[in-house]
Amino acid sequence: MSPPLRSGAARILVIDDSPEIRLLATVLLEREGYEVSSADNGEDGVKRATETAPDLILLDVMLPGMDGYEVCRWLKQSEALRDIPVIFMSAQDDVPAQTQGFTAGGADYVTKPLSVPVLLARVRTHVALHAQRRSLEGMFRDALExxxxxxxxxxxxxxxxxxxxxxxxxxxxxxxxxxxxxxxxxxxxxxxxxxxxxxxxxxxxxxxxxxxxxxxxxxxxxxxxxxxxxxxxxxxxxxxxxxxxxxxxVTESRRIQQEMADSRQRLRDLAAQGDAMREYERKNIAREVHDELGQVLTALRMDITYASMKFGAADADLLDRLQGMRVLVDRAIQGVRNVATNLRPSALDMGLVPALEWLSGDFQRHAGIPCQLDLGSPSVDMPEHRAIGVFRIVQESLTNVSRYAQAKSVCISLRQDEGQLVLQIRDDGRGFDMAASARGGSFGLLGMQERALALGGELTVSSVVGEGTTITARLPLQLEPQGEETP
Missing domain, CATH: 3.30.450.20 (PAS domain)
Structure with a gap:
């Protein structure tokens, strides 16, 4: 017996102008547990289908008035009835007749005289398929709703x-x-x-x-x-x-995202303010060290020179001591200069390009690595605190090269492109695994990226093991990022 579609038995409508066929189909189907109704012409069949919404229709082709093909086409145009499977029953067993039935929307086609086992098997199949389809549609409607x-x-x-x-x-x-x-x-x-x-x-x-x-x-x-x-x-x-x-x-998620973005921006603003304050203090300390301590040491050296000239000829031992003191003072003066330069290179006062020229030369002297500087313009017009930020990015990059890269050469390029400064530092060193670096949290790279973000730009790193590393920063020349201030 076919499984029921509703709480009761599946309903089948038989439309045939032959009383014998209607009786035979009714007896057979009711014996199988189906609920059967019938009509003897197309018009009554359409009316009965509309009233009962059956689960399956057995439809004769040769009907008085509306023939079976017309009835099927009408059913398939009805929003409420179009899904009901239709099995045509006909004495016409030729291919054109069967093709016309399927074209009209029929689900199956059986020939007369009817084979009872074949008819019942096809009824069971289409009732089960219809039930499964309605079940899936119900699940879809519930999932949708x-x-x-x-x-x-x-x-x-x-x-x-x-x-x-x-x-x-x-x-x-x-x-x-x-x-x-x-x-x-x-x-x-x-x-x-x-x-x-x-x-x-x-x-x-x-x-x-x-x-x-x-x-x-x-x-x-x-x-x-x-x-x-x-x-x-x-x-x-x-x-x-x-x-x-x-x-x-996504109103709430957008609000949370905006709060997180605002929080990150405040942290960047705070970091930028901290950097600006540190640069300000470095500048002041470098000036104090150079002007005050440097002047004192210079005066002391002059006094030592004077004492050597005045008393050295009469006392050889004193002259040796004074010359030793002068060597120590010279070393102290050089140390003061180095401290002042490391705190803030004086070349920064002349602009970004001179500062980078000094930095590349200083790196080459101390690291012993050739450093090529490719400048697209002899000068860069940008505020001092932004120029210092660019300088610090290059300085940190060169520090990483000297410590880790084992490079044979470095190239620094600087060019201006539609209101942006494009900075690139490229080395031919050993490179590194970027995925491993991301997991390990490289604070040097992160610091450079945060500095670039604070300047309103972005910094990207590209590295391949054995092929070197390229750092590229794109920074607005004049744009003042929100919250960026100088003391």
Whole structure:
């Protein structure tokens, strides 16, 4: 016995102008546990199908009035009845007749005289398939209705065909207020032109495709708006292709993301302020060391020289001591100069390009690694505190090269491109595994990236083991990032 589709037996409608066929089919099918009704012509068959909504229709081809093909075509045009499987019964067993039956929308075709085992087997099969289809459709409807996100189904003209409970909650409409309406009613007027343009992107969608993550504002029934994320896919249904739009309210997640972005920006502003204060203190300390301590040591050296000239000829031992003191003072003067230069190179006072020229030369002298400086312009017009930031990025990069890269050469290039400064430091050293470096947390690279972000730009690192490393920074020449200040 075929499994029931509802709480009762499956219902079968027999439409045939032969009383004998109707009686035979009724007896056989009721014996199998089905609920059977019948009609003797096409018009009555259509009426009975509309009244009872059967699970299967056995349909004779040669009927008075509307023939079987016309009845089937009418059923397939009915929204309520189009899914009911139809099995044609006919004495015509030629291919054209069977083809016409399938073209009209029939699910199967059996020939008269009827073979009872074949007829019952096909009835069982189509009743079971219909039950399975309705079960799957019910599961889909439930999944659609109770989905945590809003789901809107629209026809190819973007009219709303169905909307689930979450959609009604999000937009504040009743279901009957949405069905049949253009989906534009859910979009703010200022964005509708943009949405019409985006629809062109969905023209090539295939079943199963899904366009993800379109962020937009959505319009509620009361005129208020909320932040939405839309995903659009294509469904094949018995009423033709339907577009499925999944609507997710991302107002809260956007708020959290904005708070996190604001928090990160405040941290960057704080770090930038700290860097600016450190540079300010370095400048002051370097000046004090150079001017005060340097002058004292210079005066002391002059006194030692004077004492050597005045008393050295008469006392050889004193002269030796004074010469030793002068050597120590000279060493101290050089140390003061080195400290002042390391705190803040005096070349920075002349601009970024002279400072980089000094830095590359100093690196080459101390590290013993050839350093090529490729400058696209003899000068760079940018505020001093931003120039210092660029200088520190290059300085940190060269420090990493001397410590870790085992490079044979380094190239520093600097060029201006449409209001941006493009800085690149490239070495031919041993390189490193970027994935391992990311897991290990390279604070030197992170510090350079944060410095670039504080300057309103970005810094990228590219490295291959055995092939060297390239650091590229793109920085606005004049843009003042929010929160960036100088003391």
């Amino acid at each position: 109770y989905a945590p996100d809003g789901i809107v189904l629209t026809d190819p003209q973007w009219r709303i065909v169905q909307a689930n409970a979450r959609t009604l909650e999000l937009f504040g409409y009743l279901r009957e207020q949405l069905i049949g309406q253009p989906v534009d009613m859910l979009v703010p007027a200022r964005l509708r032109g943009h949405h019409h343009e985006r629809r062109k992107l969905y023209a090539d969608l295939r079943p199963g495709d899904l366009k993800l993550g379109v962020n937009t504002d959505c319009l509620r029934s009361d005129g208020t708006e909320f932040a939405g994320e839309l995903s659009v896919g294509l469904l094949r249904t018995n009423r033709g292709p339907l577009l499925m739009t999944v609507v997710r309210d």
